[in-house]
Amino acid sequence: xxxxxxxxxxxxxxxxxxxxxxxxxxxxxxxxxxxxxxxxxxxxxxxxxxxxxxxxxxxxxxxxxxxxxxxxxxxxxxxxxxxxxxxxxxxxxxxxxxxxxxxxxxxxxxxxxxxxxxxxxxxxxxxxxxxxxxxxxxxxxxxxxxxxxxxxxxxxxxxxxxxxxxxxxxxxxxxxxxxxxxxxxxxxxxxxxxxxxxxxxxxxxxxxxxxxxxxxxxxxxxxxxxxxxxxxxxxxxxxxxxxxxxxxxxxxxxxxxxxxxxxxxxxxxxxxxxxxxxxxxxxxxxxxxxxxxxxxxxxxxxxxxxxxxxxxxxxxxxxxxxxxxxxxxxxxxxxxxxxxxxxxxxxxxxxxxxxxxxxxxxxxxxxxxxxxxxxxxxxxxxxxxxxxx
Amino acid sequence: xxxxxxxxxxxxxxxxxxxxxxxxxxxxxxxxxxxxxxxxxxxxxxxxxxxxxxxxxxxxxxxxxxxxxxxxxxxxxxxxxxxxxxxxxxxxxxxxxxxxxxxxxxxxxxxxxxxxxxxxxxxxxxxxxxxxxxxxxxxxxxxxxxxxxxxxxxxxxxxxxxxxxxxxxxxxxxxxxxxxxxxxxxxxxxxxxxxxxxxxxxxxxxxxxxxxxxxxxxxxxxxxxxxxxxxxxxxxxxxxxxxxxxxxxxxxxxxxxxxxxxxxxxxxxxxxxxxxxxxxxxxxxxxxxxxxxxxxx
Numbered sequence: 001x002x003x004x005x006x007x008x009x010x011x012x013x014x015x016x017x018x019x020x021x022x023x024x025x026x027x028x029x030x031x032x033x034x035x036x037x038x039x040x041x042x043x044x045x046x047x048x049x050x051x052x053x054x055x056x057x058x059x060x061x062x063x064x065x066x067x068x069x070x071x072x073x074x075x076x077x078x079x080x081x082x083x084x085x086x087x088x089x090x091x092x093x094x095x096x097x098x099x100x101x102x103x104x105x106x107x108x109x110x111x112x113x114x115x116x117x118x119x120x121x122x123x124x125x126x127x128x129x130x131x132x133x134x135x136x137x138x139x140x141x142x143x144x145x146x147x148x149x150x151x152x153x154x155x156x157x158x159x160x161x162x163x164x165x166x167x168x169x170x171x172x173x174x175x176x177x178x179x180x181x182x183x184x185x186x187x188x189x190x191x192x193x194x195x196x197x198x199x200x201x202x203x204x205x206x207x208x209x210x211x212x213x214x215x216x217x218x219x220x221x222x223x224x225x226x227x228x229x230x231x232x233x234x235x236x237x238x239x240x241x242x243x244x245x246x247x248x249x250x251x252x253x254x255x256x257x258x259x260x261x262x263x264x265x266x267x268x269x270x271x272x273x274x275x276x277x278x279x280x281x282x283x284x285x286x287x288x289x290x291x292x293x294x295x296x297x298x299x300x301x302x303x304x305x306x307x308x309x310x311x312x313x314x315x316x317x318x319x320x321x322x323x324x325x326x327x328x329x330x331x332x333x334x335x336x337x338x339x340x341x342x343x344x345x346x347x348x349x350x351x352x353x354x355x356x357x358x359x360x361x362x363x364x365x366x367x368x369x370x371x372x373x374x375x376x377x378x379x380x381x382x383x384x385x386x387x388x389x
Numbered sequence: 390x391x392x393x394x395x396x397x398x399x400x401x402x403x404x405x406x407x408x409x410x411x412x413x414x415x416x417x418x419x420x421x422x423x424x425x426x427x428x429x430x431x432x433x434x435x436x437x438x439x440x441x442x443x444x445x446x447x448x449x450x451x452x453x454x455x456x457x458x459x460x461x462x463x464x465x466x467x468x469x470x471x472x473x474x475x476x477x478x479x480x481x482x483x484x485x486x487x488x489x490x491x492x493x494x495x496x497x498x499x500x501x502x503x504x505x506x507x508x509x510x511x512x513x514x515x516x517x518x519x520x521x522x523x524x525x526x527x528x529x530x531x532x533x534x535x536x537x538x539x540x541x542x543x544x545x546x547x548x549x550x551x552x553x554x555x556x557x558x559x560x561x562x563x564x565x566x567x568x569x570x571x572x573x574x575x576x577x578x579x580x581x582x583x584x585x586x587x588x589x590x591x592x593x594x595x596x597x598x599x600x601x602x603x604x605x606x607x608x609x610x611x612x613x614x615x616x617x618x619x620x621x622x623x624x625x626x627x628x629x630x631x632x633x634x635x636x637x638x639x640x641x642x643x644x645x646x647x648x649x650x651x652x653x654x655x656x657x658x659x660x661x662x663x664x665x666x667x668x669x670x671x672x673x674x675x676x677x678x679x680x681x682x683x684x685x686x
Contacts, residue, residue, distance in 0.1 A: 136487070140485075140487050142487055142490045142491065144494065186667075189667060189670060189671035190667070190670055190671075193670060193674050195486060195487070195490075196419075196421045196486060196490055197625075197670055197674065199421065199490050200421060200618070200621050200666075201666065201667060201670060203618060204618055204622070204663035204666055204667070205663070205667075207615075207618070207659060207660075207663060208659075208660050208663050208664070211656070211657075211659055211660050212660060214656075215656045215657065215660075269487075318614065322494065322498060325491070325494065329491055333487075358505070358506055359502075359506055360502075361498060361501070361502035361505075362498075362499055362502035362503045362505070362506055364495075364498060364502075365495045365496065365497070365498025365499030365500070365501070365502060365503070366495070366499045367495070368491060368492070368494060368495025368498060368499075369476075369477050369492050369495040369496060369499065372481065372488050372491050372492040372495065373477075373480055373481065373492070376484070376488050
């Protein structure tokens with residue numbers, strides 16, 4: 001990743017962000033940060049572990065401050081309550097490992113082919129959500145065509161593997177190159193513009209990729225590519241491989257979010273002009289986020305191709321992009337544990353609620369609005385740990 | 390050649406009609422209303438429901454009946470737009486742009502799949518088709534119904550332009566587009582004007598939906614998705630927020646698509662349109678008639 005090297009002021013923005021929050025009071029000046037995901041005003045109250053109790057005032061479900069005037073904020077502002085058990089649990093650093101353990105033990109509980117297939121799909125979906133979280137959650141860029149990168153990854157590996165009889169692993173470098181190029185092609189012209197243009201352009205780009213895959217000979221047209229080799233022996237082996245890859249991907253994305261570049265991302269998200277003024281090369285930083293998201297999506301695509309062994313344009317519709325976005329928003333933008341939970345919920349829920357299949361997407365749409373109206377920080381909000389250092 | 394031009398203008402007038410709503414809403418509150426294309430879909434289904442309730446329509450009276458249905462549909466989709474704004478967008482005014490965009494995506498989703506729940510996933514066939522005799526004008530074949538639809542579109546657009554440039558209401562809209570807070574201080578009821586803007590934009594989209602249903606004859610719950618994207622492209626080409634520019638952009642996009650289809654083949658039509666969008670955003674993001682706007686902090 002490029003970016004941090006050229007940003008001498010990157011630590012500056014950080015202190016500028018947490019500055020107004022350091023006094024131990026709940027009501028930080030409104031408007032000093034935008035209400036995206038709570039890394040702003042609630043960062044002072046941070047995690048339940050080790051912060052002085054005086055500072056831990058507005059912990060728990062305190063919504064982020066900012067110019068928002070929803071009812072919930074009015075209700076909660078000023079009520080100082082100690083960190084609840086739930087918020088302690090959410091802040092626990094072992095939560096991630098516990099999640100991984102659950103994923104590793106799951107096949108011992110139920111290892112029918114169906115369950116394994118569902119769980120593998122869920123794991124791949126988690127990886128997609130983690131990638132989109134970099135773009136939407138950390139950097140605040142709305143990407144509505146995320147399935148395009150997924151498709152680029154899946155098709156690049158699928159086509160190369162079937163045409164040239166390569167093992168799937170050998171296609172990964174090509175996939176990386178292809179997704180990075182795709183990220184640059186779509187990001188470079190649009191990231192200079194207002195963020196809402198980006199949303200529509202990515203939406204259009206998602207359609208372009210899908211229609212192109214549908215029309216080209218190489219990609220097999222509407223019937224797609226089939227006979228893609230497996231990555232591992234047997235469904236159980238592949239499940240463990242997927243879980244390992246996804247775990248690394250999620251941890252990597254989370255670490256990236258805490259890095260110097262990650263701080264720059266969040267600064268851009270909170271206030272792009274201020275970031276620019278502080279010396280963050282916002283365009284380059286945004287492009288870095290976009291390319292990182294593309295890589296994550298592309299690699300998830302490789303897993304997807306290996307999992308299904310056949311891919312077709314129908315797998316990469318706008319619906320897919322919207323579902324990944326739904327997972328990120330529901331879980332909590334910028335919060336990696338939240339996004340993982342959101343992705344698991346979104347991918348497993350339809351399997352449980354088969355009867356509601358017709359109403360599913362309608363409910364998702366309504367849920368998206370409701371989450372934005374009532375709990376914009378998501379189920380498991382992000383908290384910055386930097387205020388504690 | 391003339392046939393291509395005429396086809397382009399015909400499709401372009403649809404795009405323009407839908408794009409106007411996009412453009413107005415964007416101009417006034419800087420919101421990309423993703424659900425706008427779905428209001429077009431809603432319009433098509435509303436017209437379908439009204440026609441179904443009215444029973445059979447003889448083909449001789451098709452045009453007047455259709456105009457009546459058009460008006461009723463415009464009122465209904467307009468109100469739907471107002472409700473949408475009230476429920477989903479107004480509570481988030483002043484919230485970060487990302488939240489608004491996500492809400493708009495959710496609204497679009499809810500409308501599409503809500504309609505699927507109500508009307509089913511299969512395409513519906515419109516109960517009335519405009520039959521008409523074909524005319525030959527400069528070597529292009531155009532039918533009476535096409536002319537009628539274009540005429541309706543032109544009348545609607547001209548009316549909108551008059552409304553925005555000549556009336557008090559239009560002045561209030563333009564004032565809010567410039568500066569909502571000052572407009573409020575000057576005694577403009579900002580919320581009411583924004584509501585009415587949504588009404589107008591949604592009504593136009595609904596009108597386009599009925600016209601598309603009557604012309605193409607088949608409607609389904611996803612029909613708004615693509616045209617929403619195309620309308621946005623049209624608005625960007627012309628200059629989003631600028632009404633004459635948006636109309637121009639719609640017609641231009643129609644023409645481009647018509648020629649693009651001719652050169653590249655129909656399956657690449659949409660790719661071509663989005664390619665144009667990306668090129669335009671790269672080269673001239675303010676559009677043909679848009680002014681360069683400096684972002685204030």
